[in-house]
Amino acid sequence: MARAFGTFLGRKVQGKMLNSNLKLNPNIFNTDVEQRATREGYGKGLVELGEKNPNVVVLTADLSESTKTDGFEKKFPERFFECGVAEQNMAAIAAGLGISGKIPFISSYATFSPGKNWETIRTTIVYNRSNVKIAGHHSGIVTGPDGATHQATEDIAITRAWPGITIFVPCDAIEAKKTTITAGEIDGPVYLRFTRDKTPVITTDETPFEPGRSQVFWTSDNPQVSIFAMGYMLYQGLLAAKALEDEGINSLVVNVSTIKPLDEDNITELSEKSGAVVTVEDHQIMGGLGGAIAEVLAKNKPTPMEFIGLQDTFAESGKPNELLGKYKMDKTAIIEAIRRVISRK
Amino acid sequence: MTEELHEDKLKELELTAVKTRELIIETLLEAGSGHSAGPLGMADIFTAFYFHILNHDPKNPNWEDRDRLILSNGHICPVRYVSMALSGYFPVEELKTLRKINSRLQGHPHRTSLPGLETTSGPLGEGLSQAIGIALAGQLDNKKFQVYCLTSDGEHEEGNTWEAAMFAGKNKINNLTQIIDRNNIQIDGFTENVMPLEPLKAKYEAFNWEVLEVDGNNIRAFVDAVRQARAVYEKPTVIIAHTIPGKGVDFMEKDFHWHGKPPNRQEAKKALDELRTLQGKIRSEHQ
Numbered sequence: 001m002a003r004a005f006g007t008f009l010g011r012k013v014q015g016k017m018l019n020s021n022l023k024l025n026p027n028i029f030n031t032d033v034e035q036r037a038t039r040e041g042y043g044k045g046l047v048e049l050g051e052k053n054p055n056v057v058v059l060t061a062d063l064s065e066s067t068k069t070d071g072f073e074k075k076f077p078e079r080f081f082e083c084g085v086a087e088q089n090m091a092a093i094a095a096g097l098g099i100s101g102k103i104p105f106i107s108s109y110a111t112f113s114p115g116k117n118w119e120t121i122r123t124t125i126v127y128n129r130s131n132v133k134i135a136g137h138h139s140g141i142v143t144g145p146d147g148a149t150h151q152a153t154e155d156i157a158i159t160r161a162w163p164g165i166t167i168f169v170p171c172d173a174i175e176a177k178k179t180t181i182t183a184g185e186i187d188g189p190v191y192l193r194f195t196r197d198k199t200p201v202i203t204t205d206e207t208p209f210e211p212g213r214s215q216v217f218w219t220s221d222n223p224q225v226s227i228f229a230m231g232y233m234l235y236q237g238l239l240a241a242k243a244l245e246d247e248g249i250n251s252l253v254v255n256v257s258t259i260k261p262l263d264e265d266n267i268t269e270l271s272e273k274s275g276a277v278v279t280v281e282d283h284q285i286m287g288g289l290g291g292a293i294a295e296v297l298a299k300n301k302p303t304p305m306e307f308i309g310l311q312d313t314f315a316e317s318g319k320p321n322e323l324l325g326k327y328k329m330d331k332t333a334i335i336e337a338i339r340r341v342i343s344r345k
Numbered sequence: 346m347t348e349e350l351h352e353d354k355l356k357e358l359e360l361t362a363v364k365t366r367e368l369i370i371e372t373l374l375e376a377g378s379g380h381s382a383g384p385l386g387m388a389d390i391f392t393a394f395y396f397h398i399l400n401h402d403p404k405n406p407n408w409e410d411r412d413r414l415i416l417s418n419g420h421i422c423p424v425r426y427v428s429m430a431l432s433g434y435f436p437v438e439e440l441k442t443l444r445k446i447n448s449r450l451q452g453h454p455h456r457t458s459l460p461g462l463e464t465t466s467g468p469l470g471e472g473l474s475q476a477i478g479i480a481l482a483g484q485l486d487n488k489k490f491q492v493y494c495l496t497s498d499g500e501h502e503e504g505n506t507w508e509a510a511m512f513a514g515k516n517k518i519n520n521l522t523q524i525i526d527r528n529n530i531q532i533d534g535f536t537e538n539v540m541p542l543e544p545l546k547a548k549y550e551a552f553n554w555e556v557l558e559v560d561g562n563n564i565r566a567f568v569d570a571v572r573q574a575r576a577v578y579e580k581p582t583v584i585i586a587h588t589i590p591g592k593g594v595d596f597m598e599k600d601f602h603w604h605g606k607p608p609n610r611q612e613a614k615k616a617l618d619e620l621r622t623l624q625g626k627i628r629s630e631h632q
Contacts, residue, residue, distance in 0.1 A: 057485070078485070079485070081481070083508075083512060084508075084511065084512070086505075086508035086511070086512070088470070088471070088474070088504070088505040088508060089474045089505055089508035089509050089511075089512055091474075092471045092472075092474030092475045092478065092505065092509070093474045093475070093477050093478040093481070093509075093512065094478060095464075095471075095474075095475050095478060096464070096474065096475035096476060096477060096478020096479040096480075096481070096482065097478040097479070097481060097482050098478070099456065099463075099464070099475075099478075099479070100478065100479050100482030100483070100486075101482060101486070102478075102482050102485070104478075119468055120468075120471055120505065123465055123466075123467070123468045123471060124464070124465065124471050124474075124475055127455070127465050128455075128456050128457070128464060128465035129456070129457050
């Protein structure tokens with residue numbers, strides 16, 4: 001399997017820049033960069049899958065519009081099931097469909113599914129090996145004004161421990177559509193994590209997506225730090241890397257959109273090359289991307305690490321940007337973490 | 346469609362039910378842990394299913410047109426394993442591996458471990474929803490198979506059970522028949538003391554289900570109820586099957602202490618003596 005890193009190492013990379021091999025959005029650093037919500041990509045992916053495969057079915061628990069399943073509902077009403085506010089029932093009905101040749105997607109807010117119905121999913125979907133795709137919406141503190149009850153910040157921790165599950169956290173709306181379609185093509189349970197708010201479009205339709213692969217989005221010669229980011233937070237990582245280029249701090253920014261199985265080889269290789277790591281996520285640090293990468297590096301290549309994420313606390317109501325600032329998860333916090341970790345080398 | 350039960354077939358089924366109970370006792374003794382009362386109480390219903398009601402093929406357990414028998418209260422799996430062995434899904438000898446390492450017979454049923462199991466179950470309240478999912482898939486694919494879901498009375502304390510009941514009532518899932526094992530016991534005592542379920546019939550009627558009540562230890566009555574249920578097309582049907590927990594073994598009957606434990610060697614011998622003489626009605630142990 002060709003590696004993105006190997007590919008760009010093979011070329012003479014001049015200075016610091018977006019990885020040109022990945023055909024990323026050239027306008028990413030413009031202030032008027034296009035913004036779309038990852039849940040929109042989910043909705044579009046579902047419709048496309050529904051057209052391709054008559055076995056795709058969609059279930060929701062009274063959140064059709066806000067989880068963007070309404071497009072599928074309109075187009076394929078006979079394959080859409082409204083379960084009411086009953087997430088356990090939704091999960092177990094999907095389990096029955098999934099062991100009977102159907103490809104069910106269940107959609108709710110991640111605090112409720114896979115939060116409230118965690119054991120139902122564990123038993124009837126994951127252990128039962130039913131071909132169900134679990135879409136957790138409104139993830140992270142950027143869910144904003146609704147407050148911490150609706151901000152899913154532990155969902156990766158509780159799903160990552162399940163044997164045999166695949167986990168995708170797309171970085172933008174375009175990758176969200178690709179991960180949704182890929183999830184429908186994978187045989188087995190998948191967890192997909194989406195956000196409510198519009199976030200910058202980082203990739204393009206031409207950007208390759210391969211499940212299980214992490215990709216270097218920002219490249220540098222002789223990098224001093226590798227920034228591994230999950231979901232829309234990748235954008236904050238890119239902003240930090242760009243801001244530090246003038247100071248002569250070289251970095252790599254890596255999109256880790258498959259959380260499980262984690263791209264262990266590439267993560268180890270990149271960490272070894274840069275000698276320092278910062279992880280960036282809108283999730284509890286405990287059990288999230290940072291924890292997962294720490295497990296890999298502790299085993300393969302112990303490396304100084306700093307963690308950006310929610311620090312063992314619940315957040316609160318507020319505007320997304322206000323919250324990212326207050327909880328030390330914005331560009332400024334990432335820059336500070338980079339300086340700290342480099343000083344520890 | 347389930348056929349009417351003729352007298353000679355009924356006698357055959359009743360003997361199979363006795364054999365089933367004997368094997369339950371022997372299997373539990375060998376396993377050293379597990380549940381006694383529920384499996385014994387449901388031996389007649391499982392016998393009726395595996396040897397008369399179900400349209401199935403033990404040699405082809407994944408046959409796509411088979412009727413589906415979903416066991417929601419997975420802890421009574423010893424009776425299912427015994428019925429599966431007796432009807433030819435796997436050798437009777439394999440029952441000795443129940444709850445032991447490297448066995449296909451997990452302490453609670455695991456679908457992918459043993460062909461012929463329809464779901465993974467044990468945690469309560471999840472089977473009816475899964476049965477609905479399987480029934481919906483059957484409808485989407487225009488299949489004629491029937492989905493039977495066995496639940497316990499105790500698991501009606503789980504909210505999930507009622508979420509499923511609401512969904513099935515709303516969507517008129519008529520290729521689904523639920524059978525509730527109404528044996529009135531659960532781990533901590535009698536259901537009506539732990540958490541009253543009555544009026545159970547009225548509750549299901551209020552959820553838009555057709556409700557039948559039957560003596561779950563009377564094979565003829567039970568088969569008739571299933572036939573009656575299959576004639577209802579307007580809504581899902583639930584059969585409240587009144588069973589005697591521990592049925593067939595006098596010292597276990599109606600005693601909730603036998604919900605979650607196996608017999609020891611002496612108790613097993615006493616139980617087998619009783620079963621083999623049909624509670625003293627026949628003399629020879631080798632009848």
